[in-house]
Amino acid sequence: MRAPWWRTGVFYQIYPRSFCDTTGDGVGDLEGIRRRLDHVAWLGVDALWLSPFYRSPMADFGYDVADHCDVDPLFGTLADVDRLLAEAHERGLRVIVDWVPNHTSDQHPWFQASRSSRSDPKRDWYVWRDSPEDAPSEPPNNWVRAFGEGPAWTWDEGTQQWYLHLFLPQQPDLNWADPQVQAAQHDVLRFWLDRGVDGFRADVVHLIGKDPALPDDPPEREGISRVGFHDEPRTHGLLRDIRTTLESYEGERTMVGEVNLSDTAALMRYYGEGDELPLVFDFTLLHAPWSARAWREVIDEVERHANGPHRWPTWVLSNHDEPRHRTRHGGDERIARAAAVLLLTLRGTPFLYAGEELGLEDAEVPPEAAVDPGGRDGCRAPIPWTDAPGHGWAGGERPWLPWPPEASERSAAAQYADADAIVHRYRALLAARRASPALRLGDLAWLHAPDGVLAFRRRLGGDERLVIASFVDAEREVAVPGARTVEVASDGVGEGDAFAGTLRPLQALLLR
Secondary structure, eight states, X not given: OOOOHXXXXXXXXXXXXXXXXXXXSSSOOHHHHHHTHHHHHHHTOSEEEEOOOEEOOOTTTTSSOSEEEEEOTTTOOHHHXXXXXXXXXXXXXXXXXXXXXXXXXXXXXHHHHHTTOTTSTTGGGBOEEOOOTTOTTSOSSOOBOSSSSSBSEEEETTTTEEEEOSSOTTSOBBOTTSHHHHHHHHHHHHHHHHHTOOEEEETTGGGSOOOTTOOOOOGGGTTSOGGGTOOOTHHHHHHHHHHHHHHTSSSXXXXXXXXXXXXXXXXXXXXXXXXXXXXXXXXXXXXXXXXXXXHHHHHHHHHHHSOSSSOOOEEESOBTTBOOHHHHTTTOHHHHHHHHHHHTTSSSEEEEETTGGGTOOOOOOOGGGOOOTTSOOGGGOOOOOOSSTTTTOTTTTOOSSOOOTXXXXXXXXXXXXXXXXXXXXXXXXXXXXXXXXXXXXOEEEEOOOOTTEEEEEEEETTEEEEEEEEOSSSOEEOOOSSOOBEEEETTOTTTTSBOOSEEOTTOEEEEO
């Protein structure tokens, strides 16, 4: 059977605020994304994932949605979305958009109605509770919120009840036990599917199902945000209904779910029997140290659980919530390059974060310039497009966050002109992946390798590739079966030549 596009493709995440500003306000916008589509298409990815651009008070920079079906003027208009979709599709790029199902902004009309009175028809659209009988001034349970200290409950003076918010108080949780909430959120999906999006990235989708009893967290988890361990069986029925809505549309519409559980086996349950999420994010590489042993353990764990017809691995090195992988690994570009080879050759669907192809590091953001409640400003630094002042942003040299280090040298324009730049290695890897059935869909088998080196084979039918990657700053002699040619080298050295058996320090090779 032909594999769906989201198994063979590579996704490219764009954080709109940080991609490209065309209006001069220092904030990236939809038109900026459209104008840079040629870069994305040149790079060779298959799909874009756009982080939120909806109307929002921006307490959580767009993840506090005030209108799911409109664009915040900061980013443009619905017409800009339509034009961006059309031009992306013309270039063969699919587009998925962020969907925030667990909560809304407290400025959303739904919540404004819900908090207006206990008898409002939308009262039950959110999670409201009284204080415990034996503690009349205390929150309903001991849950705490993400982003700072404090309970996951806020007292509403007007209606004399508490409302639940697993994130900021400005982000009240929806009550997915109410069929009207389910219907309204399915209508949101249909609104964007009707406009032509190819799918969604579902924000913290594992949180939508909740035990109506809302029991206290046990002592060992008290004081810890539920976001990292909430695993409620009621969520799975909701996901099956969501999948039904997706599959009612032609064109293989997809969804990748953000499920913030560290247990790979638990993540796999969110695929169901092929009737829940088409893809589930696995973030284990975001926390793995740079060592062959650690990476081997992560890959083995994923290979052990992400098997069978309904489960498929996903791989992520960087995103808008975590430090960029070059920063995490000490700023060494050799490591960033080797990691890219692994990301794009492992079995599964890779997700790139805009700017990693430029080898960007996190910006240094002084306290007076910090804006994010979760402390994630550094990885959201603006993308430099040119080496001129302002780096291709209409807002000049003072965008909404400071530029990343070496912005001129790391700009796209500067790297286009340098054949040895990291962007060309990403492009070569993506081209090799697109041309190889083994890399897109083949199995993975480990090969013998010396200490500090990983080596594996990818094979499908008559197509085969080998990958060897060094995690140490020293040469290693690696024996591989048969005569092999270097198709892509992380440092560009030896491409097109026969592999002579020596792996350079912190080098990774794709062999054919």
